[in-house]
Amino acid sequence: MNKIKIMIIEDEESIATLLTYNLEKEGYKAVVVSNGLNAVSEVERVQPSVIILDWMLPEISGVEICKLIRSKPDIKTIPIIMLTAKSQEEDKIKGLGAGADDYVTKPFSVPELMARVKTNMRRAPLFEEKEKFLEFEDIHMDLVERKVRRGDVYIHLSPTEFRLLKMLVKEPGKVFSREVLLKSVWGENIFVESRTVDVHIRRLRSSLNKHGPDYIRTVRANGYAIDKKIDLPSDDDTNED
Numbered sequence: 001m002n003k004i005k006i007m008i009i010e011d012e013e014s015i016a017t018l019l020t021y022n023l024e025k026e027g028y029k030a031v032v033v034s035n036g037l038n039a040v041s042e043v044e045r046v047q048p049s050v051i052i053l054d055w056m057l058p059e060i061s062g063v064e065i066c067k068l069i070r071s072k073p074d075i076k077t078i079p080i081i082m083l084t085a086k087s088q089e090e091d092k093i094k095g096l097g098a099g100a101d102d103y104v105t106k107p108f109s110v111p112e113l114m115a116r117v118k119t120n121m122r123r124a125p126l127f128e129e130k131e132k133f134l135e136f137e138d139i140h141m142d143l144v145e146r147k148v149r150r151g152d153v154y155i156h157l158s159p160t161e162f163r164l165l166k167m168l169v170k171e172p173g174k175v176f177s178r179e180v181l182l183k184s185v186w187g188e189n190i191f192v193e194s195r196t197v198d199v200h201i202r203r204l205r206s207s208l209n210k211h212g213p214d215y216i217r218t219v220r221a222n223g224y225a226i227d228k229k230i231d232l233p234s235d236d237d238t239n240e241d
Contacts, residue, residue: 003029006117007048009039009065010083011057015106019052022110023117036060040068043075050120052113053100055084063098070099070158077146079120079159083108096199101160102186103196119186120159136169137228138212150211160185161204164197168216168226177223197224 006028010016013034020030033042036057043051051069055062062082070076082100096103102116134141140149146162148155157165163185167176176184178194186196201224205216217227 003027004121005029005031005046005048007031007033007043007046007051009033009036009051009057009062010054011036012054015054015083018110019113022114026114026117028117036062036065039065040072040075043069043078044072047075048078050117051078051080052117053080053082055082066098066100070156076156077159077162081113081116081120083113096196097203099158101158116186134166134169136172136226137215139165139169139208139215141166141169150208153211155207155211157204157207158200160200161207164200164204165208165226168224173225173227175217175219175222175225181223 004027006023008016008019008023008030010019010032011034016032016034020032023030031042031046031048033039036059039053039057039060053062053065057065062084066080066082069078069080079101080099081102081104082096083104083106085106101120104113104116132142132144134143138151141147141162142149143166146159148157148162148165164181167181167184178197181197182194201216201218205214208214208216215226215228217225219225
C-alpha cells in the first residue's frame, strides 16, 4: 500500500529530521527538500498530498516558492502549510496572500502541526460528500474535479478558498460567523486567528470578481454570506474591526 506523501521544504536539518520522524510515526512518507531552488521541480516530480514550506530559505524565499507552485497547473492545488519564525500579522497576510493555505510559527507544537496536515488533506476525493456539483447564479463548482467556473471562465482557487466557497454556496443567504468558518474549513482543534478568514475571503473575492459581480456579503460583527441580492448594503473587509 502506497503511503501518503508529505513534502518538507526546509533547510534546517534538525527541523526536517523532527518533522520526518513525526510524519512517519503517523504513517506518512516524508520527502525532504533542503534546496529551495529545486523545490518546485521536486513538487512536480513527487506530487505530494501536502507541502510544509519554510519561509526563510537561503536561495529563494518560501513566499516565492509558494507563488511558483500556484502558477503551475499540475501542482497548484496542493495544500501548502507555511512554517516560519515570522509572527506579525502583516507577515501572515503576506504568506497567505502568496497562496499558502495555513500558517504555523516557530517554535511550533508538533501535535498541532500534525493536526494541520490532516486538516489540509480533507479536500481529497476520499473525504468528499455525495454532491458532485454546486451552483450559485453563474458560479459552478465541480466537487470531483475540484474546479470552479464563472460563466465560461475557469477560476483557480487554493484548496482553502475552494472549501470556503463550497460552504457559502451550499447555503446561499446564510451568514456564517468567522468561528464557524474556522472550525469547518481549518478544523475543530486547530488554532487559527479569525483574521485569517478575512484574508482568504478577500482572495476569494478577488478571484471571483474579475469575471462577475460580487455576491459575497460581509456582515459586520457577524461574518460572511453569499447572496444574489447584491444591492444589499455591506461592509468592506478593510473597514472591519
